[in-house]
Amino acid sequence: xxxxxxxxxxxxxxxxxxxxxxxxxxxxxxxxxxxxxxxxxxxxxxxxxxxxxxxxxxxxxxxxxxxxxxxxxxxxxxxxxxxxxxxxxxxxxxxxxxxxxxxxxxxxxxxxxxxxxxxxxxxxxxxxxxxxxxxxxxxxxxxxxxxxxxxxxxxxxxxxxxxxxxxxxxxxxxxxxxxxxxxxxxxxxxxxxxxxxxxxxxxxxxxxxxxxxxxxxxxxxxxxxxxxxxxxxxxxxxxxxxxxxxxxxxxxxxxxxxxxxxxxxxxxxxxxxxxxxxxxxxxxxxxxxxxxxxxxxxxxxxxxxxxxxxxxxxxxxxxxxxxxxxxxxxxxxxxxxxxxxxxxxxxxxxxxxxxxxxxxxxxxxxxxxxxxxxxxxxxxxxxxxxxxxxxxxxxxxxxxxxxxxxxxxxxxxxxxxxxxxxxxxxxxxxxxxxxxxxxxxxxxxxxxxxxxxxxxxxxxxxxxxxxxxxxxxxxxxxxxxxxxxxxxxxxxxxxxxxxxxxxxxxxxxxx
Numbered sequence: 001x002x003x004x005x006x007x008x009x010x011x012x013x014x015x016x017x018x019x020x021x022x023x024x025x026x027x028x029x030x031x032x033x034x035x036x037x038x039x040x041x042x043x044x045x046x047x048x049x050x051x052x053x054x055x056x057x058x059x060x061x062x063x064x065x066x067x068x069x070x071x072x073x074x075x076x077x078x079x080x081x082x083x084x085x086x087x088x089x090x091x092x093x094x095x096x097x098x099x100x101x102x103x104x105x106x107x108x109x110x111x112x113x114x115x116x117x118x119x120x121x122x123x124x125x126x127x128x129x130x131x132x133x134x135x136x137x138x139x140x141x142x143x144x145x146x147x148x149x150x151x152x153x154x155x156x157x158x159x160x161x162x163x164x165x166x167x168x169x170x171x172x173x174x175x176x177x178x179x180x181x182x183x184x185x186x187x188x189x190x191x192x193x194x195x196x197x198x199x200x201x202x203x204x205x206x207x208x209x210x211x212x213x214x215x216x217x218x219x220x221x222x223x224x225x226x227x228x229x230x231x232x233x234x235x236x237x238x239x240x241x242x243x244x245x246x247x248x249x250x251x252x253x254x255x256x257x258x259x260x261x262x263x264x265x266x267x268x269x270x271x272x273x274x275x276x277x278x279x280x281x282x283x284x285x286x287x288x289x290x291x292x293x294x295x296x297x298x299x300x301x302x303x304x305x306x307x308x309x310x311x312x313x314x315x316x317x318x319x320x321x322x323x324x325x326x327x328x329x330x331x332x333x334x335x336x337x338x339x340x341x342x343x344x345x346x347x348x349x350x351x352x353x354x355x356x357x358x359x360x361x362x363x364x365x366x367x368x369x370x371x372x373x374x375x376x377x378x379x380x381x382x383x384x385x386x387x388x389x390x391x392x393x394x395x396x397x398x399x400x401x402x403x404x405x406x407x408x409x410x411x412x413x414x415x416x417x418x419x420x421x422x423x424x425x426x427x428x429x430x431x432x433x434x435x436x437x438x439x440x441x442x443x444x445x446x447x448x449x450x451x452x453x454x455x456x457x458x459x460x461x462x463x464x465x466x467x468x469x470x471x472x473x474x475x476x477x478x479x480x481x482x483x484x485x486x487x488x489x490x491x492x493x494x495x496x497x498x499x500x501x502x503x504x505x506x507x508x509x510x511x
Contacts, residue, residue, distance in 0.1 A: 003090040005082040010119040012337035013251045015126035019068045022086030027062025034067030036074045047084045049110040059091040081106035097166045103127045105137040112159040116140035118257035124148040142175035143264045192233040195408040199399035206390045212419035213481030214435035216345040221392025223355045227348035235269045236409035245300045270301030276310040280318045290330045296339040308349040309377040323385045384470040389504040419484040436481045448476040461500045475499045
């Protein structure tokens, strides 16, 4: 007897529906075909033990399982449940059930327990697109799948629950999530606040500009000046995620198995802080079975690289293309995978090996050649892709000792949101651009027009500091953001002057 059940395979952050055909005929063999990996091939032993431990009969006949389409590699153990249900239906142990309505997922333990999995959200989205009405999956993942509307989500914890549900669909309550309510309740949650930071008003201003335009930032300053503290608070002033951004981010975290304990929608902008010993594959993604890296896990959020010169040169260089294109492309011999990587890069570094070059009080013990060698660990092309270079000076005693009223993240965020609204209107006809940092040459020419006086100032800066063409574009983008924050249509001289001062590391005599 031939029976079909349905499951799904994830490639990148997109899912493909898999048809599992189970045929039982005369004989005693078990054949599993359709490009399965080792974990899928081992399903026979798990299914056989689960049947025996739950008084279910494993057919003593020839069982052929085909997983179509056969040209897509099937990975992992999530096909245990649909194969097991297919075997029961094909051996006529399961009453006539419309299995074509269901998409099934889940790994079976030897006692029949169904283990949690990852990659659920892209699978649920694809199931809805393919016209499936119901999805059966591990109970731990039910809340994540319930984000997709118009799809009945049945969370189960044991194979016996699945069998009972297929016979009596009213035996299990459907999992449902009020996505709008959950989203609204969590988008403003933030534990870090800029009101905790004493002094550093110029750095707060730079971060406000960066958040308003989606610009990359590098902080240069001595140890203890507050670089890490400031960077951790950047997400608190970023605009709340839209529902579409939240879904995109959740898909990536779901595929990587990092959705957290709640297994629901990711509503807060990610803040990723990888250690400086990270490999290039771990940062941008990849591996034998490609997985998203830190740069994709920070999609729609912040990637913070502390002690930037301590990262391996190769690790930093592989970031060039993702920073420019906002996607990561991982190619293998038989397939390629694209992961989104629309991030804000925030980097922090000391100005020299000892950390006290240009310090107002402490003396630097490094020679000029040591300082230059330390700075040269970061390539010019990478620095070119960072819009704001900000020098951080240690906070003085008066700022630390006296408690003066300080502006909160909420106040700064309101101004950031207003600036983003201006940009949203400006780029309403552009499909992939929503902030100033994403402008290409065509849009820079259109929206960053400057006066003759402004052109002279920019020319002087380029000649004096030896700026590149990319740095020229970055200055115009930052100027456009400063004008938006001030609510002004035209870029004037003060906007350009402020943007130019945020190119510290381009100055030939900085070190």
